[in-house]
Amino acid sequence: xxxxxxxxxxxxxxxESLRLSCGASGFTYSSYAMSWVRQAPGKGLEWVSxxxxxxxxxxYADSVKGRFTISRDNSKKMLYLQMNSLRAEDTAVYxxxxxMWSRKNFDSWGQGTLVTVSS
Amino acid sequence: xxxxxxSPGTLSLSPGEGATLSCRASQSVSSSYLAWYQQKPGQAPxxxxxxxxxxxxxxxxxxxxxxSGTDFTLTISxxxxxxxxxxxxxxxxxxxxxxxxxxxxxK
Numbered sequence: 001x002x003x004x005x006x007x008x009x010x011x012x013x014x015x016e017s018l019r020l021s022c023g024a025s026g027f028t029y030s031s032y033a034m035s036w037v038r039q040a041p042g043k044g045l046e047w048v049s050x051x052x053x054x055x056x057x058x059x060y061a062d063s064v065k066g067r068f069t070i071s072r073d074n075s076k077k078m079l080y081l082q083m084n085s086l087r088a089e090d091t092a093v094y095x096x097x098x099x100m101w102s103r104k105n106f107d108s109w110g111q112g113t114l115v116t117v118s119s
Numbered sequence: 120x121x122x123x124x125x126s127p128g129t130l131s132l133s134p135g136e137g138a139t140l141s142c143r144a145s146q147s148v149s150s151s152y153l154a155w156y157q158q159k160p161g162q163a164p165x166x167x168x169x170x171x172x173x174x175x176x177x178x179x180x181x182x183x184x185x186x187s188g189t190d191f192t193l194t195i196s197x198x199x200x201x202x203x204x205x206x207x208x209x210x211x212x213x214x215x216x217x218x219x220x221x222x223x224x225x226k
Binding site: 035037044045046047050059061095100103104105106107108109110111112 | 152154156158162163164165166169170175176207209211214216219
C-alpha cells in the first residue's frame with residue numbers, strides 16, 4: 001500500500017523560510033515523479049512543483065518560482081520542499097502527491113501539512 | 120497557459136439521481152492528460168478518472184468520464200451518500216493545471 005506522510009508545516013512570519021518533508025513507502029520510490037500541490041483555506045487545488053524520479057529535473061509554478069526548491073533523497077524515500085521568502089498567500093495545506101506511471105496525474109496523496117504565514 | 124473551467128460551481132442533487140459535471144479547457148487538450156479527482160472535507164484528493172475516461176483502481180463503475188478536445192464530462196450515475204464532495208478536473212500541458220472545482224451537495 002502506498003503511503004505518503006508530510007511533515008514540517010507550521011506558523012511562520014512573512015519573509016521567513018520553512019522546509020517540508022514527505023516520507024514515502026509502499027512503492028519503488030525512485031521510479032516515480034513526485035509533486036507538491038497546495039490548497040489555500042477554502043480554496044481549490046494549486047500545483048506547486050514536480051521532480052522527476054531521478055531528481056534530475058524539476059518544474060515550478062510561476063507563483064513560487066525562485067522562492068521554492070523541490071528535492072528528493074531516493075535512498076531515504078523522502079521528498080522535500082524548501083520554501084523561502086514566504087508570503088501570506090503561501091498559506092495553505094501542502095500535499096505531496098505521487099505521479100502516476102507514464103501519466104501526468106497524481107494517483108496517491110499524503111494527508112497534507114498546514115503552512116500558515118502570518119505576522 | 121491552459122485554463123480549465125468547471126461547471127456548475129455547485130450542484131444540488133438527491134441520492135439515487137445522476138450527476139453530470141463539466142470541465143472546459145481554454146484550448147484543445149490531449150485526453151491522455153485529463154483527470155478527475157474527488158475531495159471530501161478534511162481529506163486529501165483521490166484520483167477517480169485518468170486519460171479522460173479510465174477509472175482509477177478501486178473506483179466504482181458508477182463513475183465515468185468522457186470527452187475530448189475542449190469539453191470533458193464526469194458522470195456519476197445513481198448518487199450514493201458518500202459521493203457528495205468537491206470534484207476537480209486536472210490537465211497537464213507544459214505544467215499542471217486544476218479546474219476551480221464543482222461542489223456536489225445533497226439537495
